[in-house]
Amino acid sequence: xxxxxxxxxxxxxxxxxxxxxxxxxxxxxxxxxxxxxxxxxxxxxxxxxxxxxxxxxxxxxxxxxxxxxxxxxxxxxxxxxxxxxxxxxxxxxxxxxxxxxxxxxxxxxxxxxxxxxxxxxxxxxxxxxxxxxxxxxxxxxxxxxxxxxxxxxxxxxxxxxxxxxxxxxxxxxxxxxxxxxxxxxxxxxxxxxxxxxxxxxxxxxxxxxxxxxxxxxxxxxxxxxxxxxxxxxxxxxxxxxxxxxxxxxxxxxxxxxxxxxxxxxxxxxxxxxxxxxxxxxxxxxxxxxxxxxxxxxxxxxxxxxxxxxxxxxxxxxxxxxxxxxxxxxxxxxxxxxxxxxxxxxxxxxxxxxxxxxxxxxxxxxxxxxxxxxxxxxxxxxxxxxxxxxxxxxxxxxxxxxxxxxxxxxxxxxxxxxxxxxxxxxxxxxxxxxxxxxxxxxxxxxxxxxxxxxxxxxxxxxxxxxxxxxxxxxxxxxxxxxxxxxxxxxxxxxxx
Amino acid sequence: xxxxxxxxxxxxxxxxxxxxxxxxxxxxxxxxxxxxxxxxxxxxxxxxxxxxxxxxxxxxxxxxxxxxxxxxxxxxxxxxxxxxxxxxxxxxxxx
Numbered sequence: 409x410x411x412x413x414x415x416x417x418x419x420x421x422x423x424x425x426x427x428x429x430x431x432x433x434x435x436x437x438x439x440x441x442x443x444x445x446x447x448x449x450x451x452x453x454x455x456x457x458x459x460x461x462x463x464x465x466x467x468x469x470x471x472x473x474x475x476x477x478x479x480x481x482x483x484x485x486x487x488x489x490x491x492x493x494x495x496x497x498x499x500x501x502x503x504x505x506x507x508x509x510x511x512x513x514x515x516x517x518x519x520x521x522x523x524x525x526x527x528x529x530x531x532x533x534x535x536x537x538x539x540x541x542x543x544x545x546x547x548x549x550x551x552x553x554x555x556x557x558x559x560x561x562x563x564x565x566x567x568x569x570x571x572x573x574x575x576x577x578x579x580x581x582x583x584x585x586x587x588x589x590x591x592x593x594x595x596x597x598x599x600x601x602x603x604x605x606x607x608x609x610x611x612x613x614x615x616x617x618x619x620x621x622x623x624x625x626x627x628x629x630x631x632x633x634x635x636x637x638x639x640x641x642x643x644x645x646x647x648x649x650x651x652x653x654x655x656x657x658x659x660x661x662x663x664x665x666x667x668x669x670x671x672x673x674x675x676x677x678x679x680x681x682x683x684x685x686x687x688x689x690x691x692x693x694x695x696x697x698x699x700x701x702x703x704x705x706x707x708x709x710x711x712x713x714x715x716x717x718x719x720x721x722x723x724x725x726x727x728x729x730x731x732x733x734x735x736x737x738x739x740x741x742x743x744x745x746x747x748x749x750x751x752x753x754x755x756x757x758x759x760x761x762x763x764x765x766x767x768x769x770x771x772x773x774x775x776x777x778x779x780x781x782x783x784x785x786x787x788x789x790x791x792x793x794x795x796x797x798x799x800x801x802x803x804x805x806x807x808x809x810x811x812x813x814x815x816x817x818x819x820x821x822x823x824x825x826x827x828x829x830x831x832x833x834x835x836x837x838x839x840x841x842x843x844x845x846x847x848x849x850x851x852x853x854x855x856x857x858x859x860x861x862x863x864x865x866x867x868x869x870x871x872x873x874x875x876x877x878x879x880x881x882x883x884x885x886x887x888x889x890x891x892x893x894x895x896x897x898x899x900x901x902x903x
Numbered sequence: 904x905x906x907x908x909x910x911x912x913x914x915x916x917x918x919x920x921x922x923x924x925x926x927x928x929x930x931x932x933x934x935x936x937x938x939x940x941x942x943x944x945x946x947x948x949x950x951x952x953x954x955x956x957x958x959x960x961x962x963x964x965x966x967x968x969x970x971x972x973x974x975x976x977x978x979x980x981x982x983x984x985x986x987x988x989x990x991x992x993x994x995x996x997x998x
């Protein structure tokens with residue numbers, strides 16, 4: 409049998425069922441891969457081998473008794489934003505040093521009760537604020553992909569950079585991720601993986617470290633569209649503990665995969681052809697149009713006139729909500745404490761030492777836009793712009809079933825290349841952020857390689873709660889693009 | 904510049920984050936850059952637009968007003984940096 413870490417979730421599920429492979433062997437091969445790779449890639453901030461083997465043994469018992477659950481024995485990585493009972497959860501921030509939750513997030517609880525195995529906690533940008541995974545307190549993650557003929561270390565995207573890198577490098581079969589402005593889809597695009605951000609309300613936010621509550625949503629990163637569909641089915645649920653979690657049935661996403669795109673109308677928004685768009689991104693987009701057309705879909709231009717305002721309004725809404733959510737880190741109830749002469753200086757010193765530069769910047773922007781006299785001019789204005797962005801999509805979805813765009817404006821860049829100017833870094837999310845502002849589902853699917861030999865992705869945007877149509881359309885692009893070559897392993901025992 | 908040095912110090916105080924003068928100088932530039940960039944929203948007329956509050960029309964979920972949780976003081980205090988019995992300990996507030 410081939411290396412078990414090369415299997416997809418769907419293939420591993422079959423191999424386990426046919427007892428060609430045990431869950432313990434499958435977990436162990438991934439734990440070995442993590443041990444060999446992590447010094448070079450820094451994808452895991454906390455491997456949990458004992459927990460993995462314990463869960464794998466339980467899976468083997470169940471498989472033996474014929475009591476198999478949907479994700480029985482499948483080894484996954486968990487973004488460090490998800491609270492895991494008894495296992496350190498820090499959102500990769502210094503301010504949550506040593507925080508060990510006494511509770512489990514709903515999404516991870518769903519995965520464990522579906523039989524999945526936890527390999528460990530994955531690196532991310534601090535509090536999920538970033539587009540390159542360079543803001544993590546635990547250091548940058550390295551993309552397993554490299555530019556042809558170059559040894560430069562590239563970023564894996566962000567904020568779910570540990571998730572994307574670990575899945576691409578075969579350190580786990582799939583990973584949980586979260587997406588507030590593109591943090592699932594953008595890292596998936598630049599690592600050649602599939603990333604699905606479901607509709608706001610599809611997955612419970614309970615037990616996920618909050619960034620911007622009206623935008624945050626959990627979803628999977630996996631190596632195939634089918635695997636992402638299998639994972640989302642297990643992650644999604646209605647949860648009374650999250651008032652924004654929606655009480656609608658979770659469909660069988662796998663069943664949708666084979667339906668193809670015949671009869672579907674695909675919208676191409678002209679506003680996404682931004683000034684100075686890289687020729688290779690435009691070419692990839694045209695290729696995607698051609699593939700879908702050849703598979704029987706109808707193509708139609710659509711207009712989303714408020715697209716250019718999505719990113720600036722996001723940078724009001726997200727920091728405002730973050731400044732409020734992050735007020736809880738005060739050095740009193742959990743995490744880091746820096747002493748002060750009185751309680752106020754204790755707060756100020758703790759937060760000065762505990763938050764990184766980008767997090768501080770966003771808290772301060774958020775504090776400013778919410779401060780007395782500015783609420784209407786900034787937050788209220790931005791929420792009104794959101795209504796306009798949503799209205800654009802509502803209009804478009806009267807004519808089309810899915811919207812096709814590029815996922816990112818460029819392939820993976822090098823570590824340190826864009827960290828000088830915050831606004832330049834924010835522009836990485838230009839194609840993904842509209843989807844969060846409107847609360848819609850979006851998926852990024854690998855569609856080819858850049859001139860530099862690194863992956864590029866296409867994004868599909870759907871109607872609320874219509875993840876099924878996204879999966880079936882993404883599957884068509886995946887088939888047309890052909891299997892993505894595996895990045896050359898330079899990382900095992902490299903550091 | 905959208906924000907001046909004094910404003911940076913004022914919002915840092917509101918946000919309870921201690922900053923040095925050197926940080927304030929850098930933040931003055933960065934925050935102004937971000938606020939100048941978001942100012943493009945002024946181009947849009949939103950006079951008659953309702954702010955967005957939900958993705959799909961749904962009524963807010965309500966549940967019976969009853970205790971569903973509790974008796975977990977040890978859990979709540981488990982991660983605290985300083986505790987005494989079942990209390991969080993902070994520097995003296997009232998002289």
